[in-house]
Amino acid sequence: MRIPLFHMERTQCLYENGVRWNLSESGVEPLRVEELLGPEMDAAALLSQSLKYPEADGSVLLRERIAAFYPGADAGNVLVTTGCSEANYAALWGLLDERDRIAVMLPNYLQSWGLGAIYAQKADAYRLVPRRRGLAARWALDLASLSRAVGRKTKVVLVTNPNNPTGAVLTEEEMDAIVAAADRVGAWIVSDEVYRGAEISPGPVSPTFFGRYERVVVTGGLSKAFGMPGLRVGWIVAPPKLRDSFCAYLDYTTLTPSMLSDRLARLALEPARREALLARTRSILARNLPELEAWIRGHGPLFDYIPPVAGAIAFLRYRLPIASIALFERLRLEESVLVTPGGHFGAGSYLRIGYGYDPDRTRKGLAAIDRFLRRFDSGNGRSKSKLAPGRTRPVTGRMRARESSRSIGRSRT
Ligand SMILES: Cc1ncc(COP(=O)(O)O)c(C=O)c1O
Known part of the structure; x- marks a missing residue:
């Protein structure tokens, strides 16, 4: 079966370990194993763990x-x-x-868009759009596009909340609007909430879709808000009958979690530890974001920026005559800095910058972007470097539209 490329993940896999300045991460500085160990499990207990198969759907304690x-x-x-x-x-x-058809929120992590093209008849977009009220701006749900995207054949309304790449969090009213749209046609809501718990301001974690409507599937994991991407622990939370039916699909993929991951995830999610881990993530975000924002402000009108509500990611609209994928390629090849282009999220002239890792690394990565920008300016859009492979013609509205639709591809009709 031919599959559409998941461009964002493919380029991450190819380049993230080869560049000097990787600003493409969307999580925070990962935890070390020793930081998880404590009274519930010490190093000796971890070492004595038998590497048998764990319970296929996860240990009961982890699931609780x-x-x-x-x-x-x-x-x-x-x-x-x-x-x-x-x-x-x-x-x-x-x-x-x-x-079936699937309605997918854009901009987004495009796994669902690609899977929609493979497993459904068609993926339909609905949008988050920048909305200004006075001096404040936020990414808001575009109700008209939601209503157009959800129709009789829609089986799934896919939400990513908090959103990647914008860091936006839906209001209660917007969540109600999504529930109403799904309910109107009897669709399931699949809500990817992997960034829930990585809110930047102090206060409660973002609300979940779970429990708001009977046909909700929530997905999540330890990779982002909990700072443990390498543990490879995720989860589905769904009504029991549907959850049971998903088990049969894992029989064709990974069978079970890894035994060590199940054990360590149990430690991470012990209630007091869970809160401490989320507090750690939030303190990293609160520490790192102001410096990135000062850098953004220092570029005046070059960037439009709506601050993220959650997640170690900032999504910047830029005013430069170059398409986002060409800009991303040139930054990588000319300055060895990896960012993520708007085109990989179904958006146009945007760059996503991750700021959750070592601030010194972020600073150096931003300085590399500055070097590129100075050269770009003085070269009137043409880099002097021989490596420059990107398009240097001014970007027109049509080119921008073509770029974002190329990245989301065409779904099977
Ligand atoms: C919205 C979203 N969902 C899922 C994933 C994948 O998460 P994991 O690393 O837990 O597989 C990502 C990774 O960036 C993401 O941004």
Whole structure:
């Protein structure tokens, strides 16, 4: 079966370990194993762990601890997966068939768009759009596009909340509007909430879709808000019958979580530890974001920026005569800095910059972008470097539209 490329992940896999300045991460500085160990499990207990197969859908204790993050859920709602990626994969594989359509929020992490093209008849976009009120601006749900995207054949309404790449969080009213749209046609809501808990301001974690409507599947994991991408622990939270049906799909993928990951995830999600880990993430975000914002402000009208509400990601609209994928390529080749282009999220002239890692690394990466910008300016859009492979013609509205539609491809009709 031919699949559409998931451009964002493909380029990450190819380049993230080869560049000097990787600003493409969307999480925070990862935890070390020793930071997880404590009274519940010490190093000796970890070393004596037998590497047998663990329980296929995750240990009961881990599933109870995951459920505690979702008011109203219990272990019977939870299935442990290999990362949130596998959770999204199994949920969409399990729910969609070729007569169905999926409504996908854009801009977004485009896994769901690609899976929609594979498993459903068509993916339809609805949008988050920048909206200004006075001096403040936020990414708001575009209700008209939601209403157009959700129709009789829609089986799934896909939400990413908090959103990647914008860092936006839906208001209660916007969540209600999504529930109403899904309910109107009997669709499932699949809500990827892997950034929930990585809110920048102090206060409660963002509300979950779980419990708002009977046909909700939430996906999540330890990669972003919890700072443990390498553990590869994700989950599905769903009504028990549907959850049970998803187990059969994992029989064709990874069978079970890894034993060590299940053990360590249990430690991470012990209630007091869970809160401490989320507090750690928030303190990293609160420490790092002001410096990035000062850098953005220092570029005056070059960037339009709506601050993220959650997540270690800032999504910047730029005013330069170069398409985002060409800009991303040139930054990589000429300055060895990796960012993520708007085109990889179904958006136009944007760059996503991750700021959750070592501030010194971020600073040096931003300085590399500055070097590129100075050369770009003085060269009137043409870099003097021989490496420059990118398009240097001014970007027209039509080119921008072509770029964002090329990145999301065409779904099967
Ligand atoms: C919205 C979203 N969902 C899922 C994933 C994949 O998460 P994991 O690393 O847990 O598989 C990502 C990774 O960037 C993401 O941004």
